[in-house]
Amino acid sequence: MKLLIAEDEISLQQSIVTYLERDGNVCECASNYEEAIYKVSLYDYDVIILDVNLVTGSGLEVLKHLKKEKKKTGVIIISANNSLSDKLEGLDLGADDYITKPFHLAELNSRIKAVLRRGKFGGDENIVFNEIRVDTGAKSAYVLDKPLTLTRKEYDLLLFFITNKNRILSKEIIAEHLWGDNSDLADNFDFIYVHINNLRKKLTSEGAKYIKTAYGSGYKFTEE
């Protein structure tokens, strides 16, 4: 996959690149508005990660430019502004998703995958990991074509694991992905274990032992 990361904070930009390149993605960077417009005009990308505040101009202008050129590129907007109006404006302009700083790279990664799946290039709604198949259209999962009975949170969890396979996910990242702003509540009850254990049991009973514990309190979805 070819990605463009248009972010003026070099530290953040490079961290995103490091994380995404590990999956074998090709990442290009733009550090200001002009560079972003230049690269967008010249090349085609699968997904563009676009900061709203690019030092020399607005990321939303880049988005408008993209839409004018009728490029079939997925766009995820990053903003430091949590306001609803910003979000709506971005989505109205044709962005596929919107994420507010600070965010987890695993979360960004799973959003990128979701944008790709929604398929402007005829993306497949099915994600396959060995014998596991997740049908994101029907929101259901199968092991060797045998359906798994999952709760909504378990399904979300499985999808999050698979899109971030081979990555170590701390409890905090998982909690925030599943419960967003209410994740501080999960902290009090460690309810997250219940969900992960249930999912693990369901997968293990079908022979899919991929959820591994890492460093005692983290998790990793891997076949190693």
Added chain:
Amino acid sequence: MRKASKSFLWASMLLMVLSTIALFFYVRWLLEKEVEEELFSAEARIENALLAGQHPSSLAPIIEINEVDELKTAFTKDTVIFDPSQDEMELFRELSTYKSINSKSYKISVRVLVVETNQILWAIILSYMVIILLVFVFQFYLNKSNNKKIWNPFFHNLEQMKKFSLLSKEPLQLLDSEILEFSELNKEISQLTGKVRDDYENLKQYTEDVSHELQTPLAIIQAKIENIINGQSVTEIQFNQLASIQKDIQRLTQLNKRLALLTKLENHQFTHRASIDITHLIAQIISNFNEISTISLTYEKTSNIMANMDPYLAEILCNNIISNAIKHSSHGKPINIEAKNMVLSVYNYGATSIANPQQLFTRFYRENKEFKSTGLGLAIVKKICDLYGYDITYAYIKEHHCFSIDFGSTTSTMKLSS
């Protein structure tokens, strides 16, 4: 103003008493002098007549001429004599002189009716009273109309200042006055309110900027931690520490978000309104929470609650009030939510009542330091309620903390409490 007229009245009373006394003595002295002069001139005229050989007849009690044997010294005295013409006893001033004219000794007595002292006094007091009354009445009305003209800008400006709110953007509309002191006051007020407003705006802007500017560094820290965790050489201890940092970043993020929300609420940036079915919203939120927490949430709705408010705020309001109950529910006791007669009540078990209920809705007030909450949840709830004029109350009933929001108490105009 009233005080001014009162002190004027007292001052004029005092002046009146003093001047009455002074005038009384002066008038009396004047009258006495006049009477004496009159007596002496009458006596001189009689003497001249006698010298000329005429014998003016006595005219009692005004003039009496008697021949006497011996000469005595002249004297004046006050005497009360019956006046037949008046048919009453009258006070006379009498001058008696003994003169030897043409080798005859005469006693010449001349008398003049004098005004009695108490009559003088009464005349003075009476005329004074009339004068003062007239002056006072006149002054009063003159002052009143004058004051109205002079003070009108002052009272208008006072009203303006009472209505002054940091939230409204318009500057104070102060009336100009011809009075120097008032225009100076106006100038100062304008400057002061302008400064207060500027400071407030700066502070608000600062809060907004800070929360905004914090996001990017937080994002960088978080991204770097994730890359470190996924790197090769991390020990378990390091991992746990990094995970703990992640948790703190998350707290900071939450705090930031909530502070930004509070600022927006204070800036009245939520103007969108829609009809929200609170009962339905609560049911949704409960089902969300059921996926997170093991605490059981019971929901009892006897009537539907509809509210006309921002949908986003409605969600935050309901979410915060329930998550607050979950956070503080001890021993995993169930939480009861009740929707009845436009009032939403949330009950959660608590062994003891809250020590400072009046501080519950204050920012960063934490009854219990045990929970790592942002301390802003209830402050936001209160702000949203204030915005729409909903009453929110706390009560401790039968070992339960109870928060009630009355959606029926809504006022048509938004409250401008700051």
